[in-house]
Amino acid sequence: MCRWLAYWGTPVLLDTILYKPTHSLIDQSLHSKLGVETTNGDGFGVGWYSQHNDTPALLRDVGPAWNNRNLRELADHVQSSLFFAHIRASTGTAVQQSNCHPFRHGRWMFMHNGAITDFPLLRRDLTLLVDPRLYPYIEGTTDSEVMFYLALTFGLDQDPPAAVARMAGVVERVGHEHGVEFPLQMTLAVTDGARVWAFRYSSARASRSLFYSNRVEALRRLHPDVAFLRELSEESRLIVSEPLGDLPGAWKEVPESSYGVVQPGLDELHRFAPAAV
Amino acid sequence: MCRWLAYWGTPVLLDTILYKPTHSLIDQSLHSKLGVETTNGDGFGVGWYSQHNDTPALLRDVGPAWNNRNLRELADHVQSSLFFAHIRASTGTAVQQSNCHPFRHGRWMFMHNGAITDFPLLRRDLTLLVDPRLYPYIEGTTDSEVMFYLALTFGLDQDPPAAVARMAGVVERVGHEHGVEFPLQMTLAVTDGARVWAFRYSSARASRSLFYSNRVEALRRLHPDVAFLRELSEESRLIVSEPLGDLPGAWKEVPESSYGVVQPGLDELHRFAPAAV
């Protein structure tokens, strides 16, 4: 299991979001409160969009985030209006850069907390369902990356919620075929660099936690003394595995079996269910 | 491409073979003479059998061998009568521990120099031919590891030369199906902890170099002053991608399209050809 964070909004130094908050993601790499594991030290990754390139940049490494100097440096010098960050607690697969989230394909990024139950048993069948043209791009050995490539196979580029629903449907079908009762546990985020889709779902309807930040405007009224809030645009939004810090009123839980869309204009929240493929 | 070395014989400190020779494997990691690349700095591995365990031990890491302190330490303290060592020059796949040779399955070890031509194109079809019960053990993303698991699929445990021949046959067949004229280039070694099989083959009949050491008895007569030779048993044997040092008379080339068997009693040398599957 893992912890992750997605930021969309006013360009900010990564430091502002990654290190500054009281219970920051970096702090969670040592002391997660809501995670299955309290330590998330099996690698990390951050992916961000810049104005210099259509595809996002990735910094990923195999050590813990809490002592990584390159991440610390980057956070102090790189600004972005849309970035993902992820800290990993391996559920068994190798601790290697190619298994670190976020994963990228073209302008898309993907990150995940959760697991496909009995993945070693299902891995071959699921991998075979990946479009053969996409297959060569799979670089690691995680369930998460296979989920990403299944979603790409099922049209992530056209209709992200539908593609993720079909991915979830396929994972459940293949799992059931192998006698796995509850094949899927996921909170995941995808982005094309413009919008962010975040999903919370599990076959057992007992999904890992997922939160989104309240409207900046409302937070400013609640906390007129918090300097950071004055820097953010009205539309800025965070989606996180567990709340950063403990600002009252700051966080709302994404409901079970739902997904949200963070985008220019009004954000959205919808029901989510796997789709038959 | 890569460089490798297999040792079979009198128990020796790894240091004796890995570091001591003039043009040692460690030296080849910086300055290979016969390799396609002069530098082999994309990871390394050593695998050895000890009396404490039926399966071989592996030390593998992603940095260059030449500056690795853990390898240096091990070489000074571990003795073995059968070990493999490998230095990697990636042909494109990720530099990660799970892509470092030797690979291991049960008591078997495998290492490889060469490549499957257009592997990204052939990878999916070849991986599908791996026995589904073995598939979950594939940890990395190299052509070499897929070759190992294909050989295991085709009965490496029962008849190594036949299994490797079928693996080579399948690689060529799948390659030709995708329009690849010369799909396979390989020098490879496998061992079960008792015997070592070493193969030299390429579809274009232009295989990378492979050498084996002359009989110790003969070398002692030629070089009565070389202390190291007095330590070795008559049967000790080295197989290497390129000669270590330049002791005249020490090395013989494994002929094109051949394989050798190093074993108690007389060693063997045979013709090798891919087999239809």
Add this chain to the structure above:
Amino acid sequence: MCRWLAYWGTPVLLDTILYKPTHSLIDQSLHSKLGVETTNGDGFGVGWYSQHNDTPALLRDVGPAWNNRNLRELADHVQSSLFFAHIRASTGTAVQQSNCHPFRHGRWMFMHNGAITDFPLLRRDLTLLVDPRLYPYIEGTTDSEVMFYLALTFGLDQDPPAAVARMAGVVERVGHEHGVEFPLQMTLAVTDGARVWAFRYSSARASRSLFYSNRVEALRRLHPDVAFLRELSEESRLIVSEPLGDLPGAWKEVPESSYGVVQPGLDELHRFAPAAV
């Protein structure tokens, strides 16, 4: 702060001590109970004596012990009758191999849990007190390594307890000169490959925990069903930062301001006090 373990006794696979116990050192790297930090993921090291070399071998790496495959491999294949193992939680100095314990000089090994208070302030003065002939051997930047080289400077080779007492005395004197009230906090172990000396001391008389295993004979009577105990010789002994597992009667605390000697024949336990230099 850190966690460590010293083993002296019947030759055993490292695995037996490092991984097998319920609350093993490897488990403590993720979930320490008594440590200042619950996570010790800033590098690790194991040092062991073999019959092939007078100096001990070191395997040290910068990632967490819990996911290190080379350590796992070694533990399954290397036997030793005297070894040290250490997991690190950095108190600020860089996470790098040269800062990982154990440290080695000739046949001596040294490891430490604790800290010199305000080390950046004291580092220069303390380093200057290291014998200039030993100074070039300092490779890292930790307080621990400087403590080791001070002990070597003060005659570790001749009289370890006296040398460690003088080291502690010098650290306290230099600390006091810089206005540091409680300069030293330490539990440390040194060995020459024959005996192990373990010290527990802190300037504030509030030292980190340190335990030694009870006599094997007594443990066997208490736990006749524990297979592992039957493998050990009467004299086998463990010294640990915190108990492994929860075998009742297995562990005794090293008293505050004390040191123990594990050696052939009767072990010893003495009072410890810093010595003026």
Add this chain to the structure above:
Amino acid sequence: MCRWLAYWGTPVLLDTILYKPTHSLIDQSLHSKLGVETTNGDGFGVGWYSQHNDTPALLRDVGPAWNNRNLRELADHVQSSLFFAHIRASTGTAVQQSNCHPFRHGRWMFMHNGAITDFPLLRRDLTLLVDPRLYPYIEGTTDSEVMFYLALTFGLDQDPPAAVARMAGVVERVGHEHGVEFPLQMTLAVTDGARVWAFRYSSARASRSLFYSNRVEALRRLHPDVAFLRELSEESRLIVSEPLGDLPGAWKEVPESSYGVVQPGLDELHRFAPAAV
């Protein structure tokens, strides 16, 4: 020994300078032509100034530059008008992040190719000459970092050429005191984020190579078809250990015992000699 590159000028993607040229620095990490070593695979570093922070950012890692994915990512997404890049071939000191160039102190960066002869012998005396207030900032164990902190001690902040001259003078004096005939070999670069100073000097007057790029205006006349040149401002300048690519007329050698200053307006070139301290 090492290879390095300093860029000053029009903001460019790091990729343009680090990877795009035919004989780029990344290529030199595998195949240096003019270096003492042909391989520079013992770590690397890049340091750049951004508009978000007064101090430069550093990305440094211990593996080879040629296979580092984080460097590749950064190069594709980060623009800078002043950056340093360095690839390392260790002359003996540990391969660790804290020994990778560039080094940083406040807004200053420093990188070096060369060596202090018999540094282990001179290290203690030289380190003692570092200002005690700066001493705690020394993180690694290289001769280069000590040279940087000596230069800082001698007023780098006020008068860089004078400070470097005093540093060189002190190295030579201490070297001679220890019977070292030719203590210093250096090509080095320092910057405060506005100007770059580059020095070429060695006690034996046989300094490693150092080149600077010709005026952009002249290059454009010579090579009207080279697109890259049209992107650069007139004042853009590169200083390199060895030429990138082989554009005729592009490179001029920095003379023996000289230093150059790259700055807004006219650049400068002066004689360099160590100064007595």
